[in-house]
Amino acid sequence: MTVPDDAWVFDTGPLRHFSAQGWLGVLRFLTKGRPVFIPDSVEREINAATNHVSATHAVLDADWIKVYRSTDPRFVQTFARYADRLVADGKNTGECGVLAMGELYGCEIVIDDLTAHSIAEEKGLRVTASVPLLCQAIRMKKLTMAMVEALADDLLEGEYHLPFGPGGFRRHVIEHGLLDYDEI
Numbered sequence: 001m002t003v004p005d006d007a008w009v010f011d012t013g014p015l016r017h018f019s020a021q022g023w024l025g026v027l028r029f030l031t032k033g034r035p036v037f038i039p040d041s042v043e044r045e046i047n048a049a050t051n052h053v054s055a056t057h058a059v060l061d062a063d064w065i066k067v068y069r070s071t072d073p074r075f076v077q078t079f080a081r082y083a084d085r086l087v088a089d090g091k092n093t094g095e096c097g098v099l100a101m102g103e104l105y106g107c108e109i110v111i112d113d114l115t116a117h118s119i120a121e122e123k124g125l126r127v128t129a130s131v132p133l134l135c136q137a138i139r140m141k142k143l144t145m146a147m148v149e150a151l152a153d154d155l156l157e158g159e160y161h162l163p164f165g166p167g168g169f170r171r172h173v174i175e176h177g178l179l180d181y182d183e184i
Contacts, residue, residue, distance in 0.1 A: 001068055007035040007107040010065075012045040012094040014110055014130045017160040020053045023151050028064055030137050037107070039097025040069045041079075068101060078103055086116060102126065112161070130155075131162065131169075135178040145170065145184045 003009075008031055015038070018024045038046070038059075049056040059065060070076075082096040095116035102109040102125040111117045112129045120127035134151070137143040143151075152169040156162055164172035173179045 001066075001070070003037055003068060003101060003105040003107055004035055005106040007037050007105070009037045009039070009068075009098050009101045009107050009109045010042065011098045011109070011111040011113065011116070012038075012042045012049070013112045013160070015042070015059045015065075016046060016049050016053070016056050017155050017158055018130075019056045019058045020049075021151075021154040021158045021160075022055070023154065024058050024062070026143070026151065028062070030133065030142065031064070036065050037068045037101065038065055039094070039101055040067055041097035042094040043067045045094045068097075075100055075104060082119070085119065092116070099123070099125065131173065132178060135173055138179060139183050 010027075014027070015024070018027050043060065046056055046059045050060070078100040079096050082099045083093065086092040086095055086099075092113070095111060095113055098109050098111055099116060099120060101107060102120060103123060106126065108126040108128060109120060110128055110130070110133065111120060117127060117129060131152075134143065134148045138145055138148055149167075149169045152162060152164075153166050156166050162169075170184065174181065174184075
């Protein structure tokens with residue numbers, strides 16, 4: 001399977017939590033026109049999550065998300081290198097697949113996990129996270145500030161780890177230069 005360099009490769013966290021809180025359609029809207037992939041390691045993590053949160057099954061049913069499966073030795077070796085750094089108690093395999101795809105194919109990866117995100121930056125990979133993705137949507141006038149604030153609060157209510165607390169999206173993005181006052 002060929003992965004184009006304009007593709008977005010998502011980690012488990014954003015997909016799991018956006019779907020669990022009923023916001024998966026927003027990600028589909030924001031990615032329209034760009035191919036979206038998940039490695040099979042993310043597929044396995046999402047599948048395991050369906051045992052606890054049935055709404056996450058929507059990710060596996062989404063026709064706009066393609067699952068990348070590979071036995072290519074380059075992918076396997078790259079995945080293993082990231083696994084040596086990240087996998088503990090069987091966790092973080094999704095991040096390893098996402099990082100490997102980003103490194104091998106030059107596509108943009110979406111990871112909210114701080115450690116994996118830092119590794120991506122260290123490797124010079126094209127990486128973003130949920131909050132900057134949402135800020136870009138506000139900047140492009142695809143979403144309103146009020147909608148994103150509600151979305152962020154819903155994600156937090158679902159125990160998603162974001163770098164601010166309930167009601168803190170606007171303040172966080174302004175204080176960290178992710179949005180200017182005239183963009184909100």
